[in-house]
Amino acid sequence: MIKKIIFYSGFMILVAALSMAQVWKAPDQEKAKERAKERVKFIKDYKDEDNILRKIALIEKGISLDDVKNNYFLLDSPIIKEREDHYGPVRFAHKRHAALINDCTECHHYRPKDESMLETTRCSACHQDSFNADHPERIGLKAAFHQQCTECHQEEQNGPVTCTGCHLKNVPDHKDLVKLADNSDAFQVTAECLRCHDQAGEDMLKTAHWNWRGPSPYTVKHRKDVQHGKGTTALNNY
Amino acid sequence: MQLTRRNFFKFMGATGASVAVLPSSAQAWQSKAPPDPYGCLVDLTRCNGCRKCEDACSTVNELPPPIKDVCDCTVFEKKRRPDENAFTVVNRYFSGKLDELDKPLPVFVKIQCMHCQDPACVSACIVGALTKKENGAVHYDVSKCIGCRYCMVACPFEIPAYEYHDPITPRVRKCTFCFDRISKDGGLPGCATICPVEAITFGKRNTLLELAKKRIKDNPGKYVDHVYGEKEVGGTSWLYVSSLPFSKLNFPQLPEKPSPKLSETIQHSLFSYLWSPILLFGLLGGIMYKSKKKNDNPQDKGGA
Ligand code: SF4
Ligand code: SF4
Numbered sequence A: 001m002i003k004k005i006i007f008y009s010g011f012m013i014l015v016a017a018l019s020m021a022q023v024w025k026a027p028d029q030e031k032a033k034e035r036a037k038e039r040v041k042f043i044k045d046y047k048d049e050d051n052i053l054r055k056i057a058l059i060e061k062g063i064s065l066d067d068v069k070n071n072y073f074l075l076d077s078p079i080i081k082e083r084e085d086h087y088g089p090v091r092f093a094h095k096r097h098a099a100l101i102n103d104c105t106e107c108h109h110y111r112p113k114d115e116s117m118l119e120t121t122r123c124s125a126c127h128q129d130s131f132n133a134d135h136p137e138r139i140g141l142k143a144a145f146h147q148q149c150t151e152c153h154q155e156e157q158n159g160p161v162t163c164t165g166c167h168l169k170n171v172p173d174h175k176d177l178v179k180l181a182d183n184s185d186a187f188q189v190t191a192e193c194l195r196c197h198d199q200a201g202e203d204m205l206k207t208a209h210w211n212w213r214g215p216s217p218y219t220v221k222h223r224k225d226v227q228h229g230k231g232t233t234a235l236n237n238y
Numbered sequence B: 001m002q003l004t005r006r007n008f009f010k011f012m013g014a015t016g017a018s019v020a021v022l023p024s025s026a027q028a029w030q031s032k033a034p035p036d037p038y039g040c041l042v043d044l045t046r047c048n049g050c051r052k053c054e055d056a057c058s059t060v061n062e063l064p065p066p067i068k069d070v071c072d073c074t075v076f077e078k079k080r081r082p083d084e085n086a087f088t089v090v091n092r093y094f095s096g097k098l099d100e101l102d103k104p105l106p107v108f109v110k111i112q113c114m115h116c117q118d119p120a121c122v123s124a125c126i127v128g129a130l131t132k133k134e135n136g137a138v139h140y141d142v143s144k145c146i147g148c149r150y151c152m153v154a155c156p157f158e159i160p161a162y163e164y165h166d167p168i169t170p171r172v173r174k175c176t177f178c179f180d181r182i183s184k185d186g187g188l189p190g191c192a193t194i195c196p197v198e199a200i201t202f203g204k205r206n207t208l209l210e211l212a213k214k215r216i217k218d219n220p221g222k223y224v225d226h227v228y229g230e231k232e233v234g235g236t237s238w239l240y241v242s243s244l245p246f247s248k249l250n251f252p253q254l255p256e257k258p259s260p261k262l263s264e265t266i267q268h269s270l271f272s273y274l275w276s277p278i279l280l281f282g283l284l285g286g287i288m289y290k291s292k293k294k295n296d297n298p299q300d301k302g303g304a
């Protein structure tokens, strides 16, 4: 009981200390996060022009790589997340893609019909929720991203094409998944992890953490071991 | 009262009993298809075989998780069918073409109940456990089902499955078109919502049909000129467009006539021969009784 109280009070102090300390946040990342949350007004009508004409129009208007302001975007739109939310944001290196492809019209394939609007609008202005009954031919934002990114990556044989190549999977809440008795020992805990993550266990056996062997002159009682290591004599080798 | 088409059918249904005495040739078969159902358009040129739709379907229908092999590629080695544990499955076919890396180009096909406009399963069901809803879904009501499994025989797509493993409360199982979800305003089927590339487009069937034809017209080189489900068995709520002929993708080649006629014939012949199973089981019972008597004696002696 006493132990628990000490542990929890220690924990509380730590949390308080952390929240008081000024945590440094990367300003560009914060800006990208804010931008990812934005929703813009749906653009109903677009100018249906031929790709060549569109390229010429961009050249005439003097739009070039120099106009690319943002290094990267986080793709994490609430439009997608309110339907399904299984993956973390994708970090899309906008400037790098622009420099590599050097053709804005690859992605900015149409412009809004309203001439007063920006020449290159963001994807989520035209592509929003899927299955819009008023615009059945217009694909949703999620499909627009996936069709555009994967198709190009496949064609160019460059860039990720699998789910986890771009996203991190949301980690599910393990509260109900982990099933352990109250006084489980270390071996039982490891076995419980391995119940689902057996591949992670296999992989671990191939890492330097497990395979490292060598003398450890400063480890109590193991001063003379020449084959010391996690996989041999170290204490926590379960 | 203005007699609309729908009211007319309601009226017909209510007076069905009295009409039944008329000679059968007098009741020409009439389509009961809803006029503006929902549907889904599956574009096989978009599907990348990620099988997320299988995941979503099992989640929303509380089914066991779809099979996971060590690598997704081995799942496709066998052609699978929807069953009582999976209302939809994705199979892989090869187009015969090669991609940029000289690898054979696959075509993935998601299959599930087609939610026919005039479903054979519905007309085969003698207790009305299966019904075609106004919103397009072919709905199954377990409380009415007597387990005769005529629907399984009648379905031209071999869709309904049966929980043979469950001796107490077996159910017929098939894609529900996420009936509860799509009945809500703005509700979408689980599979269509999760599909990352919008290979499944949800909407009104009439709109989807136009959309499908527009896609074919705008990209004649990409698609074969056929919307599967437009006319097959009188039309289905789920439609497909593809880059390969449907006959190469294991889609049954079906007549344009709805199949309820066939199922009605099956039913009628089963009923008119109802006496034959009684005779058969009587005979079998007699044989079993006799052979049991014979077997009983040695067992008694052995003291087993
Ligand atoms: S596909 Fe089969 S189960 Fe589905 S509605 Fe048609 S006949 Fe019924
Ligand atoms: S409509 Fe619903 S039940 Fe049918 S396959 Fe899709 S998710 Fe499954």
Ligand code: SF4
Pocket: B046, B047, B048, B049, B050, B051, B052, B053, B054, B090, B108, B110, B194, B195, B196, B197, B198, B199, B200
């Ligand atoms: S989720 Fe979409 S892309 Fe993935 S297998 Fe299903 S239909 Fe194909």
